[in-house]
Amino acid sequence: MPTVRQAFVHRFAASAPDDLDAMEAAVRRGELDPAGIVAVLGKTEGNGCVNDFTRGFASLALKQGIAAWSGRSVESVGRDVAIVMSGGTEGGLSPHWLVFEVREAPAGTPAAALPALAVGVAMTRPFAPEEIGRLPQIRATADAVAAAMRQAGIDSAADVHYVQVKCPLLTKARIEAAAARGRDVATGDTYLSMGYSRGASALGVALALGEVREGELGDGAVCARPDLYSGRASTSAGIELMENQVMVLGNSRAWAGELAIGHGVMQDPIDVDAVAQALEQVGLRAGLRLADADRARVAAVLAKAEPTCNGLIRGRRHVMLDDSDIHASRHARALVGGVLAGVFGDTQLFVSGGAEHQGPDGGGPVAVIARR
Incomplete structure (x- = not known):
């Protein structure tokens, strides 16, 4: 019988680019197996520009931490684990880590009845x-x-x-x-x-x-x-x-577990209909905001943010491209982060700026990972 795998997604708060305390506590409690970590996505609190060294600082801290917990070398962690740091937590976005872990399901575990993450x-x-x-x-x-x-x-x-x-x-x-x-x-x-x-x-x-x-x-x-x-x-x-x-990230019947992923494509920064589409694909209903019970099922929210090139959102002028003090991508992250926070009732959102060729002008993909 082929080995059945199961994906787990852990979300941890970060008080600084090198704050791994919550992650390490999960390792000590046996909730996270560091040997099974395949990727870490992080929102760091830098400027998201060329000289945003919070990304490199966080990447180094993560490689060293995972290596110490798993007994691997820092070099092997860097080679085998995708360490994706996205700088910029403008507005109300909260710095955090999304840790993706893969385990072999217990012997005899059948693949999921529905496609799993x-x-x-x-x-x-x-x-x-x-x-x-x-x-x-x-x-x-x-x-x-x-x-x-x-x-x-x-x-x-x-x-x-x-x-x-x-x-x-x-x-x-x-x-x-x-x-x-x-x-x-x-x-x-x-x-x-x-x-x-x-x-x-x-x-x-x-x-x-x-x-x-x-x-x-x-x-x-x-x-x-x-x-x-x-x-x-x-x-x-x-x-x-x-x-x-x-x-x-996709869904497969060869994997086990309750987690699944859905996505939509936002046509502009305030397109909550695309968010609703992603939610529906994982069995959640979108309203003005998610119900508390449904919020508890959400493991991760991932989105792109980009200002429209024509300076308009649904016919209304925006000034993101005219602000010489703060780059437009930073405004866009704050805007999309606020829209999504209103839906999910949470600010631990992986909202990444700069959406060149990632969705239509001013829009971008949005994905939700949740327990069915």
Whole structure:
């Protein structure tokens, strides 16, 4: 009989980028097996920009903590566990960790009667600076998504509901290193490089899931063809890596457990109908807000945030793109976080800014993991 796996999602508060106290307490109580951790998603309280070192600080703390608890080396944890830190907790968003753990179900456990949450993780090779934001990153990401689907035992792209990617960005040093080798880069602007990397990674997800055709893609499509996007990709750029780390979340009858995932695609930052669609897919009914009993069933909420390029939301002017003090993506995270907090009655929400090729202009995917 094939081994049946079960996915668990643990959500822990964080009082600082290196605060692992709640996670460590769960390990000591036997509620979390560190050897089974396959991915950690974190919202850190930095600025979410190029110099947001809370992401690297948190990543290092997590690698060291998981290594100490599981008896693995820090290097092996970095190689095998997707550590995805998303900077920026503007508005009321709460810094927190989402820990994804996979266990073998007890012998004789049947697969779920309904498809259950399935998790797969894969890494690309490290990219050269000149590959970031371009076709090599798109293709390598598509290959990694396919590998993560195979690892998760997900046969159909239709069963994939969310793909989280952590991707690199360009620094001045990386740009100069490419120039020294006679190579140019996608952009000389380090901040814009985050968008190029996120966009290429999202197009790689779209390619793997059949949402775009390879013939439509090329270096010139990245951040230039908003009509090309994935409704299930969430990508986040950071200074702390050079490869893409990919986590695929879907549902599979080969897995056991009560958890399942559903998703919708927000057409704009206040599209609660898309949230309702995601809730319905996991057996929850959306109203003005979730009932307390239903709130207790929610294990994680994941979403993308992006201001509309035309400066309007349903015909009303917004000034996110006109504010010279705070970048528009920071405004967008706060806006989407507030909308979702009103629905879920919770501020521990994984809302990531920068949605290039991740949903339509001003919108983005939203996913809910919950117990059926």
